Amino acid sequence: MVGTVFYVGVSVIGIVLSEQVRAARLRAESQADLLRVEITEHELTQEQLRRAKIRLEQRAEERVSELFHATIQIQGEGTARQEAEAKVLRLAAIVASSEDAIIGKDLTSLITDWNTGAEHLFGYTSAEVVGSPATLLALPDATDETVGIVEQLLRGEDVPPYETIRLRKDGREVPVSVRISPILVAGCVVGLSSINRDLTHSKQLAEQLRQAQKMETIGQLAGGVAHDFNNILTIMNGYAEILFEGTQPSDPSRDMLQQICDAGTRAAALTHQLLAFSRKQVLQPRVLNLNETVKSTEKLLRRLIGEDVRLATVMSPNIKPVKVDAGQMEQVILNLSINARDAMPHGGVLTIETSDVALGESYAQMHPEVWPGQYTLLTVSDTGTGMDATTKAHIFEPFFTTKGVGYGTGLSPISTAVN
Ligand SMILES: Nc1ncnc2c1ncn2[C@@H]1O[C@H](COP(=O)(O)OP(=O)(O)OP(=O)(O)O)[C@@H](O)[C@H]1O
Ligand SMILES: [Mg+2]
Structure with a gap:
């Protein structure tokens, strides 16, 4: 019996053991399955990752290419914009430095722009006039000519240049030629530009x-x-x-x-x-010293001017020689001195001066008969009545006189001779 029990015991243990082995095998199999699933999943993930990486790389390349083209485009646009800006700046510089007065006005004739040429021509700075009415430059009795011009320009008509007189800040009048054009923005007239050229x-x-x-x-x-x-x-x-x-x-x-x-x-x-x-x-021009010419006429002059007029001579000692006709020069001095005497009926001082002068470019521009350079200056002045502006404007005309019929042949030959 004991043996049987033992066998049963062994057999029970054997059953228990084999059950444990089976369970362990099943666990191991299921773990192996799980592992396989995990491996498969892992492999899938790896593949997905690989694909994703490829896609990403493609996207990145596309993006880089897009960026590259965009950069080139931007660079191109930048260059075009820079060129356009440079062009605007150049035009602005031309306007700013133009010798002509260039003025911008709005449609109510208020000044909006004022270049350096305008500052020079009219004497106002930009700060003084911007915002002021353009009639500031018109003569007091002149009507605002731009009123009609604005209407003409709005009708699309061309307004030819015209001449007028403008008033400077210092009150002086200046003759100008004016060209008025519309300032167009997107096809609309937003103001007027007026180009004024000095005609003096x-x-x-x-x-x-x-x-x-x-x-x-x-x-x-x-x-x-x-x-x-x-x-x-x-x-x-x-x-x-x-x-x-x-x-x-x-x-x-x-x-x-x-x-x-x-x-x-x-x-x-x-x-x-x-x-x-x-x-x-x-004429017989020869090289001589003007001081000598003045001296040689002094005696005759004293007799001509009479006792009430004192003769003073102020002669620069080292003046340069000049090439003139001596007789003609004496005639010049005599005619000027006789005029001086006539202008001092109650006496006074007649002064004759000589000196060397250098006449510059700006003087030559105001007096076209003169070239810039070295000259000898002969001045005949008196303390007499002087001349009004009308007389002064006509003195070199032949036969112009304020002394009566038969006179007026003194200064015109002088101007011919001197010129
Ligand atoms: N020094 C002066 N002061 C004031 N007026 C002057 C003087 N010199 C010339 N004039 C004016 O210029 C005018 C013209 O002078 P200009 O010498 O040509 O003729 P005139 O003196 O009138 O006559 P003429 O010289 O033929 O005798 C004079 O009539 C006078 O009005
Ligand atoms: Mg005279």
Whole structure:
């Protein structure tokens, strides 16, 4: 019995053991399954990761390429914008530094822009005028001409340039040519630009040309008349002298003949002046010192100007020599001095000065008959009545005088001679 029990015991243990082994095998199998699943999943994940990585790399490459193209485009746009900005800056610099006065106005004629040329021409700084009405530059009695012009421009009509007078800050009037154009933004007129050019210099030139042509014509006329008249005078004076020579001192007609001879001599002097004026007289320029010329006329001058007028000479000692006709120079000094005497009926001082001067570019621009360079200056001044503006404007015209008929031949030949 004992043996049986033992066997049962062994068999029970064997059963228990085999059960444990089976369970362990099952666990191991299920763990192996789990592991396989995990491995498969892991492999799947690895594949997904690989694909994702490839996709990412592709995306990154695409992005880099996009960025590259975008950069090139931006660079291109940047260059174009820089060029456009440079162009605007260049245009602004041209406007800013233009010698012409360039003014921007809004549609109510208020000044919005004012360049350096405008500062120079009108004397106001930009800060002084921006925001002010443009009528600031108009003469007090002038109407605002831009009113009609704005309407014309809004109708799309062209407004040709015109000339007008503007008022500077210092009250001086300045002749200008004006060109008004619309300022267009997106096809709409938002204001007006007005370009003003100073005409002072060109007007002076035109006036000088007109004067020179007038002098030329009168000179030719006077020269022609003087020439023929001189021939006739030579005959009259010649016979008058013969008659005079043939009379006895007791002859009652001798005195009258003397008067005829004197008047004939004065008439001949006048025709010579006219001939000189018309440049028909033969001049003999030579190099001389103007101080000497002044000195040589002093004696004659003192006699001419009378006792009430004092003669003062201020001569620069080392003036440079000049090449002139001595007789013509003396005539210049005499004519100016006689004018000075006439302007001082109650006495005064007549001053004659000499000096060397250098005339610069700006002076030459204001006086087109002059080249810049070294000159000798002869000044004849007096303490007399002076001249009003109208007289001053006409003194060099032949036969202009305030002294009556038969006068007015003093300064015009002088200006011809000096020029
Ligand atoms: N020094 C001066 N002061 C004031 N006025 C002057 C002077 N010099 C010239 N004038 C004015 O200029 C005018 C023209 O002068 P200009 O010498 O040509 O002729 P005139 O003196 O009138 O006559 P003429 O010289 O033929 O005897 C004068 O009539 C005078 O009005
Ligand atoms: Mg005179």
